[in-house]
Amino acid sequence: MGKVTGFMEYQRLQEASEAPQSRKKHYKEFLVHLDDAQAKTQAARCMDCGIPFCNNGCPVNNIIPDWNDLVYNGNLKLALDTLHSTNNFPEFTGRICPAPCESACTLGINDDAVGIKSIEHYIIDKGWENGWVTPQPASVKTGKKVAIVGSGPAGLATAQQLARAGHEVTVFEKNDRAGGLLRYGIPDFKLEKSHIDRRIEQMQAEGVVFRTGVLVGKDFPGNITNWSKEIISPEQLQKDFDAVVIAGGAEVPRDLPVPGRELKGVHFAMEFLPAQNKINAGDKLKDQILAAGKHVVVIGGGDTGSDCVGTSNRHGAKSVTQFELLPQPPEQENKALVWPYWPTKLRTSSSHEEGCERDWSVATKRLEGKAGKVDKLIACRVEWKDGKMQEVPDSEFELKADLVLLAMGFVSPVQQVLDAFGVDKDARGNARASTEGAGCYQTNVPKVFVAGDMRRGQSLVVWAIREGRQCAREVDLALMGASVLPR
Numbered sequence: 001m002g003k004v005t006g007f008m009e010y011q012r013l014q015e016a017s018e019a020p021q022s023r024k025k026h027y028k029e030f031l032v033h034l035d036d037a038q039a040k041t042q043a044a045r046c047m048d049c050g051i052p053f054c055n056n057g058c059p060v061n062n063i064i065p066d067w068n069d070l071v072y073n074g075n076l077k078l079a080l081d082t083l084h085s086t087n088n089f090p091e092f093t094g095r096i097c098p099a100p101c102e103s104a105c106t107l108g109i110n111d112d113a114v115g116i117k118s119i120e121h122y123i124i125d126k127g128w129e130n131g132w133v134t135p136q137p138a139s140v141k142t143g144k145k146v147a148i149v150g151s152g153p154a155g156l157a158t159a160q161q162l163a164r165a166g167h168e169v170t171v172f173e174k175n176d177r178a179g180g181l182l183r184y185g186i187p188d189f190k191l192e193k194s195h196i197d198r199r200i201e202q203m204q205a206e207g208v209v210f211r212t213g214v215l216v217g218k219d220f221p222g223n224i225t226n227w228s229k230e231i232i233s234p235e236q237l238q239k240d241f242d243a244v245v246i247a248g249g250a251e252v253p254r255d256l257p258v259p260g261r262e263l264k265g266v267h268f269a270m271e272f273l274p275a276q277n278k279i280n281a282g283d284k285l286k287d288q289i290l291a292a293g294k295h296v297v298v299i300g301g302g303d304t305g306s307d308c309v310g311t312s313n314r315h316g317a318k319s320v321t322q323f324e325l326l327p328q329p330p331e332q333e334n335k336a337l338v339w340p341y342w343p344t345k346l347r348t349s350s351s352h353e354e355g356c357e358r359d360w361s362v363a364t365k366r367l368e369g370k371a372g373k374v375d376k377l378i379a380c381r382v383e384w385k386d387g388k389m390q391e392v393p394d395s396e397f398e399l400k401a402d403l404v405l406l407a408m409g410f411v412s413p414v415q416q417v418l419d420a421f422g423v424d425k426d427a428r429g430n431a432r433a434s435t436e437g438a439g440c441y442q443t444n445v446p447k448v449f450v451a452g453d454m455r456r457g458q459s460l461v462v463w464a465i466r467e468g469r470q471c472a473r474e475v476d477l478a479l480m481g482a483s484v485l486p487r
Contacts, residue, residue: 001065002072006044012112013042015121020354024313027188027280030350031095031121039122042115043071049106053340054116057104059466060087064101064116071119080127083120085486088157088465091128091195094121096186097462098303104340128198135205138166144479147172147241149216149417150248152180153461154452156199157468158245158475161485163206165476170209170241174220174228177281178210181249182461184225184274187307189314190350193281217420224251224414225274234421243447243475246431247468248417250453254408256299260367265374269304269407276311291315295400297377298322299364300407303349308405310351321357321399325408327384328360363389365396367404377401410458421448430457441471442478449475 003009017023018030034042046068054064063082070079083090094117105113127133144167148155151173163169177183179196200210215228216237237244253268255261267289275288291312298308301324312320333343352358361382368376381395412429423443424432431450433441441449451471452464469486476483 001048003044033122033125043068053104054101058101059462090124142166145241147237147244151178154464154468155247157465158472161472173212174215245449250410250458252411263369263374266404291317294402296403297401305407306349306351309356323362413454440474
């Protein structure tokens with residue numbers, strides 16, 4: 001490494017951020033990437049550890065020690081090339097990935113882990129600032145045509161890799177802009193959409209065609225964002241293209257089957273969040289769900305719930321409370337027990353810092369309201385014994401609730417899409433396809449492949465990018481008999 005003793009000399013530095021009360025007044029990003037001197041110092045903390053567990057902790061197997069060394073030595077262009085060799089979109093992961101690589105960092109055993117995510121953020125932002133991120137069109141075209149269904153991170157990664165291999169790639173997106181849940185699931189204050197737009201422009205220059213507002217299939221459920229104006233059948237795609245990749249997200253939300261669920265003011269998180277992103281893009285909506293002046297209760301303690309908290313505060317909510325069914329995790333993990341795996345521990349997001357009451361081991365019993373509109377949530381305390389949840393006697397309580405947002409995760413991909421293609425599914429409702437042996441990422445339907453949440457279920461953006469890259473190689477291999485794309 002560039003500085004062998006750096007990990008003993010320097011402390012971990014968090015990225016600078018705008019103060020919570022100030023950033024609540026807007027939807028722009030509020031984190032600032034490291035400056036040159038800070039990035040060099042943070043890269044110097046990377047140890048010459050012999051076995052870099054961070055590589056395997058990262059789903060795309062980023063070559064982390066290599067680009068840390070390059071940053072320390074000031075070779076940022078090569079650091080960017082090294083980063084791009086495993087990750088098509090580091091500006092996404094450098095902002096929104098929870099960084100499982102840092103949990104696997106060897107230095108993290110007895111000290112603060114290397115700030116891998118902040119260094120990745122620095123590298124890619126410097127790349128864009130210096131004009132180093134440019135289109136890479138294929139020098140030779142294969143004449144093969146591939147359709148990608150879904151323009152989230154899995155679809156984008158698949159499309160870019162296949163276009164660079166020389167194939168004619170068309171991406172179909174049911175909503176009016178490309179980006180999938182990056183576009184209409186993640187708030188702008190975590191990921192400004194200009195980052196997506198310039199990648200789309202790069203991919204278009206590489207030959208990728210985007211067809212937005214096009215729904216593949218039919219009988220689409222009404223509780224899932226769908227701004228399509230055109231419908232195309234799977235049969236038509238299979239006729240027009242040499243291969244089809246289904247790469248949509250796991251969009252079916254987990255519901256809350258309690259009395260009062262039908263009351264007005266009770267919504268899925270993905271009814272609430274996409275609308276705000278659409279407004280931020282300059283569009284107009286007739287019936288946007290607003291939290292302004294309301295007592296908001298968010299049910300679900302994960303990232304989607306956190307995004308609801310941040311958005312509600314920006315609306316001007318009177319109060320925001322977030323419930324989690326599971327017990328409160330410990331503030332510090334037992335590193336000797338869990339390293340190098342992802343630990344269960346208390347995580348406080350930037351949205352929580354902006355104002356939120358959090359509570360754990362809470363179950364919703366019913367929702368009550370007046371004139372058909374929710375105004376009260378009745379909950380109780382629960383305890384977990386032998387893996388089973390039990391209500392704590394005499395623990396029932398009520399909470400004022402004008403807006404209830406359900407953010408309890410996602411059950412599966414949209415079944416109607418998979419059924420329209422006729423692909424086999426596993427017990428969880430995901431498309432069945434292996435990642436090992438011959439025929440990786442191929443479904444039971446000829447010429448139809450699957451990647452990302454459609455195959456593995458609800459997961460991280462970085463996992464979607466990994467699956468998209470691997471699926472692209474398998475498609476290329478099936479079409480051409482050989483592939484130079486990395487797996």
